[in-house]
Amino acid sequence: VTVLIHHCILYKKAEVEETLKRIQGQKGVQGIIIVNAEGIPIKTTLDNSSTVQYAGLIHQLVMKARSTVRDIDPQNDLTFLRVRSKKNEIMIAPDKDYFLIVIQNPSD
């Protein structure tokens, strides 16, 4: 019998689906969208037209937020963005190549 030292499993595609389902099932989560750096949706739990709308608008917003942060301090960079509105909250985790967007209604 061998001794366990270290073994990690990266998310595989099936786990990506599972994980998205899990987040979608959390309290108040209305939708999840993953877009690439150009704002093109890769994965979504919303309908097509909403996805396209969110993806486009949020992409612009992230670009603006990112350039704002960098203009203030060139060594800084955007790491997370939360847009709180009367009806819900949009959380965006931006990366160099992709964004993860989660829309949540916290009072649900």
Added chain:
Amino acid sequence: VDYVRSVDYLMYGLICVVLAPPAAVFRTLQWDTDPSALQLQADSELGRRMHRLGASKIVQIDFVPKELVTYTKETQTPSAAHQSEEEEEDEESSELKASPQTDQPEEEGEAEDSKEAHPRELTEEEREQILHSEDFLVFFERSVSVVERALAEEGDIFFDYSGRDLEDKEGDMQGGSNLSFNRVFHDDHWSKHRVVTCLDWSPQYPELMVASYNSNEDAPHEPDGIALVWNMKFKKTTPEYTFHCQSSVMSVGQIVLWDNRSHRRTPVQRTPLSAAAHTHPVYCVNVVGTQNANNLITVSTDGKMCSWSLDMLSQPQESMELVYNKSKPVAVTGMAFPAGDVNNYVVGSEEGMVYSASRHGSKAGIAEMFEGHQGPVTGISCHNAVGTVDFSHLFITSSFDWTVKLWSIKHNKPLYSFEDNADYVYDVSWSPVHPALFASVDGMGRLDLWNLNNDTEVPTASVTIEGACALNRVRWASGGREVAVGDSEGRVWIYDVGELAVPHPEDWSHFARTLVEIRANRGDGEEEGAVELPA
């Protein structure tokens, strides 16, 4: 010139140097406010006239050094058909579009959308490719973790306390304020139907703990053994990391976390299945030594003890068979090292005997046998709360015989037997901060805290965990304020220990007196055949 603001010798031999720009120097002009001292010397130009000047209002002026503001901004010259530069183009064009079309928001929206979503809408193939790429998976894992934390932390920042009914959200107050439920860690996918075999808290991040689980009989195609890292700090209910193993994980030590920290997704490192290593289940794992000079000690049920260097796992550095009195090897079920000791240790066995042993020296191997338990020893813990009195010779054991026993390395019979349980006692653990406090768990779901300065007959605090069947493992958090308890259903329960956990300076001398009393009672003829062992 950058000043070295601090140097930190971190673990793993890394030295961290923090640089800081020199602090802005504010020059203050200090004036002697005594008017008689104010005599301005006139310039030579003005001749020798000495003007008698009266005192005037003194104004202090601070001259702030001129800060150099640097500013860089990247601009992108738009080029014809490069997709990657579309971002800049989009921004510019959408800004242009905004002005003439303010009364036609819908059209604008559509136009923008079409500009961005086309001409490149990803084909199904491209999507699949992205979803399988390593880059994406790394991004996904990291972002999901962050978003889940953000989702879980959501407290309504607009909440109006005045106008609403507040639900009484007092936590479960079982066991009084001494022992109260904090939370439970459970993963529907990974920890269901698995027994918690071992727990450990991270020495580096006190809010992290790792739990190992054995095989899930209901799911034979799932990995036999898993380890999950849980985070106490955030409210999210999913593990931080998940590790899989082909065989049942019986014991977990700090090794899992060390690899975690290196952020390398290295392939499985295994110790080889060979006669030089272990061929039987490894029940105990311990890392001994300092962060830089350390060994991994493993003991298996066939009585084999191996010492490994984490740099070279292909074969053990040393191995020995633990035999007592040249007879058959000891079937080890638990192992513990006293605080600060890397050579001497104690082991519990299936036969109910406890042995002391040493790794090196002329008497390497089993030294003494400690008799007392009438059933297999399930847990063993060495005293490790450091204070004014040295109690490092003490250790406690738990057993199937429904008892917990207190021992000193100097006597081969127990100092005391705690007999308040009505089922197998599965594990026992000294508090890392309080000299007279330990926790025990049994098969009826009971978690007991014993404060020997308070009472040696019954536990000072006790709680029966609802919803748990048998409790398999108990471990204190490094601060000594929480205990983690693993049960037979894959749940890890975290309990807060209240004031009981906080030691007072007198507790050490108090415990020394308690020990004297215990010894005195024992000497009244309870234990026979006790032998005073050489140090």
